Amino acid sequence: MENKEQLERLAYEYQLLQAQAQLLAQNLELLTLGKNEFQAVKETLEGLKNVEEEKPEILVPIGAGSFLKGRIEDKNNAIVSVGSGYAIEKSIDDAIVYLEERIKEYESAIAKTQEALHQLEHKLQELAQKAQQLQQKQAMSFKVPKK
Structure with a gap:
């Protein structure tokens, strides 16, 4: 009976850790998407620095894969989101530095989340091994009643 209780406890702990691992994996995905978005903006601004035209033509996305033609009026400055719905104007170089800091x-955060996920996966493996050992003990101690 003791082995059965231990197995149930291990199964419950395994489910909890699995749920935590799933949340961390989702968080990791969101962090990666966020980083990629900042990286794309940074690359766009770096590309803009190399454009010689004073007011270059661009395509402005308006949704559903549709665009409007537009012109950049000021290619030396960018308005950058600083969080909580606020944005400030920065020179292109300052905006790039700011974006690099956010990317870092x-x-x-990605590295910390990956490490936490790795530790959880290690704990899950340990629990699975313990459960397997308990099941083997239980199977070996099972006796067929004599008639």
Whole structure:
């Protein structure tokens, strides 16, 4: 009976850790998407620095894969989101530095999340091994009643 209770406890703990791992994996996906978005903006601004035209023509996305033609009036400055619905104007170089800092923050958060996920996966493997050992003990101690 003791083995059965231990197996039930291990199964419950395994389910909890599995749920935590799933949340961490989802968080990791969101962090990666966020980092990629900042990276794309940074690359766009870096590309803009190399454009010689004073007011280059661009395509402005308006949704559903549709665009409007437009012109960049000021290619030396960008309005950058600083969070909580606020945005500020920065020079292109300052905006790139700001974006690089945000990317580094994302990379740090990604690394920490990956490490936490790795530790959880290790714990899950340990629990699975313990459960397997208990099941083997239980199977070996099972006796067929004599008639």
